Amino acid sequence: MVATLDRRAPAPVRTRRRSPMRRRQARTAFAFLAPALVFFALLFFYPLANEFVTSLFAGARADEFVGLGNYTRAFGDAQIRHAFAVTLQYGLGALVLSIVLGLVLAVILNQNLRGRAVFRGILLVPYLTSVAIVGLLWRNILDPQVGVLNRVLAAAGLPQQQWLTDHPLATLIGITVWQQTGYVTVLFLAGLQGIPHLYYEAAAVDGASVWRRFRHVTLPLLAPTTLFVSIIGVISSLQEFALPYLVTGGGPAGATDLFVFRVYQTSFAFRDFGYASALSYLLLIVILVLSVVQLKVGQRHAT
Template structure:
């Protein structure tokens, strides 16, 4: 019998050397320190531009006076709860935010489904719809204020040429008008998001449903809409936040009027701070809106995650 022989593994087959003990802990510590050094600029940016202003607003909300330097405790918050002007601006903002959110989802999804088809010139139409979103709200506001002018606006001139009655858009339907302008401005963005969601749905799902005899509406309700739940959740959260923080539409197009019918919350806070010069009260109003936005966002995320569907 021949003696059994053993051969040493070749260098290519040898297991890789792994640091152990104190050297491994030191290496991990270096990785952590290096990661935090790379993250330090981001931390500094968020601290200076986000967390520090929030802390300053919270601190000022407990003060009063033109310079917000006289301690007032919770007086600003009690005043906000009893202020009818605040109640009106918050109601107007909730209506505005709800309408723009629902409109953004419905119109954005509808346009995305149309422009997701193989249509000639669809890229051009996508770009055209996205241009208003990429344009400054100041420019959009000035543009539409001129278009809607009852005397010199092009919209009333077109109605007059067609033999139709002209309208004083910013007096008879001011809130509906700025809602429509906001939807026109933002629908391109929501369309792009829904396009990305639609293109992420595997085509095999639709083919299998067609083989099983499902029609267009059944495919939409059973496949498209459930699988777009994450996209719809993101769009709704961003639309609610944007609607509650809207300012330029009221400031440029309507000036909050007529009779405070378009007095959006942020516009009201702006007037309190820079017209009435009550920075402490304006800080309290701002922090209350911050809490409302956080509450809406948490509720939307909780409800949206329950409705997620995976095939």
């Protein structure tokens, strides 16, 4: 038996044309998006591109083309390595303490306590306060001569401390934790209130203690919130500038010379705009890499 071939011509491909109404809708959508696109183009993408071009030049006027010379120079700069190491210490210390204290306060405020709404509002006051005000406030509080904290220590019969010279980095971490803990607490509190109470009831029926319920129910279900807090904390710590500028001035002897403060010094004190631009781009790359790593680790633990 010979199979017969179907020699019918293939059906023509129909092209879908947009109706006049759909074209009008598309134009309307682009018209509404145009201000945002112009905003991002002028205030984000153009400065970003211009910053990269500037990083390829050197000199006070950024008129000497050096290519990637500023980037290779950064890896051999001892001051930059020191500033990055100090920034990592500062960021890690502030992040860990903020997460621990924020989680503890969130667990406490998640209980049926009288006046807990008032305490939530009080905790947010430092976060909502301007960084400039926070820096100047704590600089006055920690002043070795007229500061309130040393007066309290003297009244209690305790030795007074030179907070800004003997413990500068720890002091800076403490101020950051004081300012950020309220915000972290609110985030963890939202995560706790999103956990169904049914899980705790089932764990209690199985005989799980309070600690086991916290360890095996609360912590795993708070993993997305913890991941978000960690990413935001790392980004804000690496970009911190106002506190070292206002409280310690990067000193003493570079003990609080954070990376962005070093970029500021390179740009406005030493007038090396090309090198400062290259340092800014390196910081951007570090932030992107750390954020991706945190997301990958968080997704792996979530699965």
